[in-house]
Amino acid sequence: MSAQQAATMTGDAAPLMEVRDLRKTYALPRGQTLKAVDGISLSVMPGEVLGLVGESGCGKSTLGRCLLRLMDVTSGQILFEGRDITTLGERALRPLRTRMQMVFQDSYASLNPRRRIGDLLAEPLRVHPDADGRRRPAAAITARLHELMELVSLPRAALNRYAHEFSGGQRQRINIARALALSPRLVVADEPVSALDVSVQAQIVNLFMDLQARLGLTYVFVAHDLAVVRQISTRVAVMYLGAVVELGATDSVLHHPAHPYSAALTAAVPRPVVGGMRAVPLGGDIPSPIARPAGCRFHTRCPHVQERCRAEEPVLRPVRPGHEVACHFPLPGA
Template identity: 85%
Template structure:
């Protein structure tokens, strides 16, 4: 896949720290640097609590960051106020994990989808007429595979998969360039997951969308992503093209995750068991943040934190002793 040189979204040394009681701090995002190219689908994966959802919210400035830089379309949005961010909001949207909680149960679907079209002006700065809004709502229903009659119904009248289609339609309403999808299929049945994943892929091909697809299921990410970023305890520990990362993982944590895919093991006999629990982000281990669970850990791993470095073309890993393969 050939991508343009200039990223649509670039984050540099991003940190998000929550201040807790008794002077403690929780580092949800700990020095992440990533670029997302136009038309790309970047998969962001890791266990629950690794910081991937927080990172996704930070990318869109739905959550303020503690330090670092966020560039969207070449503009620094890191410290922009809401008035300055407002013109950019239509171009960057989010699809949330809980399809039910994301929809107001007291309002019809048509009203929910029409709201952003009423709040934001069109490209020429004009308010949209009722006719223009009605036409757009029918377009959105067609895009996500729902009948126009759905516009007159309420959220509770739909299945989980249908509600997620409605959430996707709402994210598409203002023709965004970037969509961050925060575990959008994790609460759905497996067969419905496949339908929604295929919908994301079809929309990308049809509309030229750029995605950050947050997930904990590598099987889903393998199906849909161009590149994968693997997070652990708030940091990216491996980054590269999907086939390279999942078929030839360089970080022991990624190798352990691929072993959990419920199908023939990716990576063959190099898969390792993932033992123990994720340490608390309030008291992260010194050195490599994965060394407490890594069967390959050595003295250096316990004292020196590894940084992302090239393993092979287009593939980086934060490991002192990366797993190498032919």
């Protein structure tokens, strides 16, 4: 563990980003409300990788977009570098865009098919001034484009080609290069490898890790593949129905889960057995986020449910240093 990571784990550094009781709701017909993000509070420390995991529809991607103010939030607070950005307008947010960027899941839809890659990567360099507030000269932009190609291990000739001329993994490298163009501090990666072949996934994850080590980046890494999360994350936040139900160091959460939902997710990871792979299915159906169950939001699927679970919603509380769980009856040994 690096000194920076040690500071992250012991709380000796100030958060790069902090969210407090964050909520994002959508008004639906007939007076119904969908709670996509439902009262989340957490921090992202400098130099760490916070993995957001959970089943599809749990609110991971919505939370990631809210963090970067790509969508407005309903209530709560977002602090970036100590500054409240919750209600900033687009003009006030524009200078901050240089320090926080996103890599999206769909590598092809993220790139304009009518423009060459060089033009796409140069656009943020032309739109945003340099550190001295001046427009970048053409030579400086060209030099930066060459640096970006080297960072993501693509040839300079790729700058003259179009998105359809690349494989999925190459396109994701281009999206990563674009996210890094302005040297951000924070990168939110929204399922960046889920649409790629397994062998390509490993290459892109290794690229993320290499870039973090070289550039001192901080990531919020959204994923549903626990193997990917285990490889890249410093800490893990497990989400269920719009809320964080477990939060802690990656090894602690994935090897010693305290919440029954986290335990079910780890048990569902396919394991090699004689004759093939076996996965333990997670039982039950996810309740509708429009009509969330009273009490613990997981109690309808929990094998350890008790009466208190049906009546009282648990809050995050420590089960060991740096490890919190929202469960009335944490699993033994957690």
